[in-house]
Amino acid sequence: MSLHIYDTSTRTIREFVPVEAGRASIYLCGATVQAPPHIGHIRSGVNFDVLRRWLMRSGYEVTFCRNVTDIDDKIIRVAAEEGVPWFVVAERNHRAFTWAYETLGCLPPTVEPRATGHVPEMIQLMERLIERGHAYASGGDVYFDVRSYADRYGSLSNQKLENMREAGDTDDDSCKRDPRDFALWKGAKPGEPTWPTPWGPGRPGWHLECSAMATKYLGPTFDIHGGGIDLVFPHHENEIAQSQAAGDGFARYWMHNGLLKIGTEKMSKSLGNSLLIPEMVQKVRPVELRYYLAAPHYRSSIEYSEEALLEAAAAYQRIEGFVTRAAEVIHDVDADAPLPQAFVDALNDDLGTPQALAVVHEVVREGNVALSRGDKEAVARLLAETQNMLDVLGLDPRSPQWRGTGSDLTPVVDALVAVALEQRQAARKRKDYEAADAIRDSLAAAGITVEDTPHGPRWELRR
8 A cells, every 4th residue: 555644635535646756745834933842843843754754765755844934923022022133032942943853853854944034935925816816915914815715715624714713813903804814914013023025014924934935945736734733724724725826736735743732731832831842851862752752643632641751761662672682683784674564554554653663562572582582583684674664763773863973972981881891791700799790880870781681791871
């Protein structure tokens, strides 16, 4: 079976057929950088990173565009409260998001456009909409006329225009033809940043920027548009309306990840229930946090609890333990070994990570049995299958992401611990068990646990 994904716009599972054979294009609604990210934000990044990795493993050349909304009402409000320029708030939090994505092993986007760098493209899009009779300028603002698109507006969220609330994106609707019309461009206000347009100075509306950036980098029609389920309306609904009304095909598939909740509440900064990434990686390692976020199906809701987080960490450690022990026996892993068919089927069925991880754990169980009976041929095969599956999920404990590279001190620690273990082995051979135990105790005090195995002592940093 080829990849099939749930398309929000049709509310059906559809076979993925790209616009261009062998290539896949993805636009993911990224951060609005008014504050640092919590794990609810980064869940989206992890989910779509798994999708991207699976498309790459399936042979596609992937263009992945993840935007940054670096100007909006919230950013301006935070800047005013802090008494700093808006761009200070935006840049600080953009860096926090970048760090969080990288810390959880997300591949860097092919392109990461900022809203403020694409005003010319937004102006062009507004001009096309005005020419086609779908937008109008009023009082320094520019609005999308929803009634001009009434027969199709609401298709993504499955709503009818007559049942929709007013847009609520301006302080005063007096300049609108209809309160449900949404702002493409907001006219200048005292103390706010502005950019020049044919209709006067101002700044972008939230929805306009994504349409302009997506089509600039992915073309007028592209494959997949992703984001959180909370963006379906009004953000993604408005993106579709303004893009297709301007004559673009826009996204062919719409994928939305579920929310992360505490109790019955959506995780949000306004509710004060945010779990920020720096805090989370003090509770578990980054790779274990990634496992926690990737393990549920991307469309499901996650109700956060520390107990569930620690259970996920323990589950990952069982996988990691097999990989570590097997790698002591098998040094060269076949990176081209085929993936188990059940794993392939799981990911092709709407990116079914729960079923895919169930396959990983089953292979690990078989691998542990093979290790216990000393079957090196089976261990080699099962280790290759495990690592190749984990690579797709971004969870391979032997990858540079999780082992540390560059200026990391791991090689130095390896060498020092090796010397200590050699001294311990020498003490044990001469039956000086007191000295051997003292070395082991000293390593334990430094946070290093030692396990004696049939293949010699093995060490790891205490978790």
